[in-house]
Amino acid sequence: MLTCKQVSRALERGDYAKLPPLSRLALRLHVAMCVVCGGYNRQVMAFYDAVRAFLKAEDADLGNARVRLPDATRVRLKETLRGTSPGR
Amino acid sequence: MTDKPQPSPDDWVDLYGDYLYRYALLRLKNPATAEDAVQETFLAAVKGQDRFDGRTDIKFWLRGILRNKIVDHIRKAVREDVVEDTEAQGILDSFWFKHSGVAAIRPAPWQFDPYRAFEKTEFWEIFRSCLDQLREPLRTAFTLKMLEDQSSEEICKILGVSPNNLWVMMHRARSLLKTCLEKKWAKRA
Ligand SMILES: [Zn+2]
Secondary structure, eight states: OOOHHHHHHHHHHSOGGGSOHHHHHHHHHHHHHOTTTHHHHHHHHHHHHHHHHHHHHHHHHHTTOSOOOOHHHHHHHHHHHHTOOOOO | OOOOOOOOHHHHHHHHHHHHHHHHHHHHOOHHHHHHHHHHHHHHHHHTGGGOOSSSOHHHHHHHHHHHHHHHHHHHHHHHSOOOOHHHHHHHHSHHHHHHGGGGOOOOOOSSOHHHHTTOHHHHHHHHHHHHHSOTTHHHHHIIIIISOOOHHHHHHHHTOOHHHHHHHHHHHHHHHHHHHHHHHHHHO
């Protein structure tokens, strides 16, 4: 059995979806049922879920956004890159 | 998976310049800084070409470099403009938090079903605008932790705050975001 502290620590460390399936399941179960830390940790989990979906939506949007690298910068960058040789 | 032919550096600017610039702009909010980050990315990539193993799309390799450059820029910006969060200490010092930790924190239930909202494209525009409205240093803390996947130790170093303080900042960022999302998402419906 996980303690509330262990659950909170694990969620503080990073996205629980990146944990191995069993740890993820244990966390999910604890948070779903715990009357002590559930209220708080459900919100933490919801934000990880939100951000994961947000990043996916953001990346899809990056491909067709209207903002473009300014032309002057583009030209300058190309010149700079041409003058740069690969390191070792 | 077999290695596929990758574009040469001569074509990088045309192929990935816009993508990387948009990404940098979303995180850094400042066009000049975003351009700098893109330039640094391309330079580092040209110099480190032989470290690219060809197994992923070069776009994602470049984005990986860019993300490091973005964190560097945030680190620099924070150092120039030191921010302090005094409200955070209040929560940590409160009797209930000292007594029972996170059990003392009972966020109100969501006023809408977040998981259903996640399926809607418009929700992410609102999410973005709420994120941009977060005051500093909460926006930076949330960006580093949640969007750029930095470790808490690293973020504490960057922001010059204690782990407890970062914890409260993240909690406040979530609460403010939630309030903002509820207001904007409900208004739209
Ligand atoms: Zn618990």
